[in-house]
Amino acid sequence: MAQAHSNRPISPHLQIWRWGPAMLVSILHRVTGNGLAFAGLALLLWWVGAIAGGEQSYQTFISFVWTGAGSPLAALTAILAKLVLVGLTWAFFQHMASGLRHLVLDIGVGYELHTNARWSVLTLVFSVLATALFWAFVLMPR
Amino acid sequence: MGNGTSIGRVRGLGSSHQGAHHWLLTRLTAVGNLILIPYLIVSLALLPDFEWATVHSWLAKPVPATALILTFINTFYHARLGIQVMLEDYVHEEAGKIAAWLLVNIVPFAAGAFGVVSVIRIALGAA
Ligand code: HEM
Numbered sequence: 001m002a003q004a005h006s007n008r009p010i011s012p013h014l015q016i017w018r019w020g021p022a023m024l025v026s027i028l029h030r031v032t033g034n035g036l037a038f039a040g041l042a043l044l045l046w047w048v049g050a051i052a053g054g055e056q057s058y059q060t061f062i063s064f065v066w067t068g069a070g071s072p073l074a075a076l077t078a079i080l081a082k083l084v085l086v087g088l089t090w091a092f093f094q095h096m097a098s099g100l101r102h103l104v105l106d107i108g109v110g111y112e113l114h115t116n117a118r119w120s121v122l123t124l125v126f127s128v129l130a131t132a133l134f135w136a137f138v139l140m141p142r
Numbered sequence: 143m144g145n146g147t148s149i150g151r152v153r154g155l156g157s158s159h160q161g162a163h164h165w166l167l168t169r170l171t172a173v174g175n176l177i178l179i180p181y182l183i184v185s186l187a188l189l190p191d192f193e194w195a196t197v198h199s200w201l202a203k204p205v206p207a208t209a210l211i212l213t214f215i216n217t218f219y220h221a222r223l224g225i226q227v228m229l230e231d232y233v234h235e236e237a238g239k240i241a242a243w244l245l246v247n248i249v250p251f252a253a254g255a256f257g258v259v260s261v262i263r264i265a266l267g268a269a
């Protein structure tokens with residue numbers, strides 16, 4: 001830390017505090033935002049670049065990320081990529097819900113303890129439900 | 143700068159006068175994301191299949207192409223602002239700060255440009 005040399009009193013660190021929903025949602029906002037930024041945007045770029053590259057390169061993308069066809073390596077990454085994709089959809093729904101919560105807090109409402117905890121919990125419930133519904137819809141036979 | 147206590151150094155340095163603007167741009171791009179990303183994932187979920195021809199011809203249409211280009215601008219900017227905040231919280235050494243500054247000012251723009259060029263190529267019918 002920049003001020004490591006000072007012996008001024010410092011505040012108790014993270015593990016001292018009793019966890020509450022708002023703390024969980026706060027750290028999840030950071031984790032999901034950064035996860036989406038690094039993994040999500042990288043995947044988005046690969047996807048669009050593969051489409052632009054033509055049918056061949058799109059097939060390569062699909063086999064690494066979804067079907068696993070063609071090589072043992074692709075078979076492995078396709079399994080991992082499915083976990084990543086489900087994780088990213090959850091991360092998006094969670095970040096969207098907690099981001100909306102931020103926008104509401106920004107206008108100065110929602111700070112009463114019970115209200116704050118209730119909306120924090122609701123973002124968690126929403127993200128899990130939305131992820132389940134989204135994948136049920138995508139995987140539904142059509 | 144002064145060489146007193148941390149707080150003294152902060153006082154000597156003063157505000158960068160950019161915090162409020164950074165904050166506001168985060169909110170502005172958040173609202174953009176609120177439209178662009180749901181549009182993207184709902185559109186993808188509604189595609190009849192994920193064959194190259196299907197995805198390519200969908201993305202070649204004006205509205206999806208425009209939306210995806212806006213995503214490469216708006217969402218990459220939002221992510222760049224957010225990553226900066228995260229790095230400011232966790233990177234404390236001078237060398238690290240310089241590396242972080244280079245990272246958030248170069249990579250997102252290079253990556254976004256690649257995305258925009260890809261969409262243009264798709265929309266204008268090459269490949
Ligand atoms: C394990 C526990 C905790 C973790 C992992 C954690 C993590 C974080 C993170 C990642 C942020 C920045 C994200 C954001 O602005 O939304 C943040 C902001 C903050 N945290 Fe915590 N935190 C914890 C506990 C606490 C506790 C116990 C307090 C106070 C007693 C606290 C006070 C704050 C404040 C005041 C901010 C700034 C909020 C703002 O930007 O408006 N945190 N925390």
Ligand code: HEM
Nearest residue numbers: 030033034036037096099100102172175176221224225228
């Ligand atoms: C539904 C759309 C979204 C909304 C409403 C939203 C909202 C927000 C808001 C309000 C903040 C600032 C939080 C604070 O002040 O502490 C934020 C931070 C952030 N967002 Fe988003 N966002 C959205 C989508 C995205 C997407 C798609 C990405 C990445 C691809 C992303 C990446 C980030 C990152 C990295 C941060 C910084 C988190 C931190 O470390 O403190 N966001 N978002």
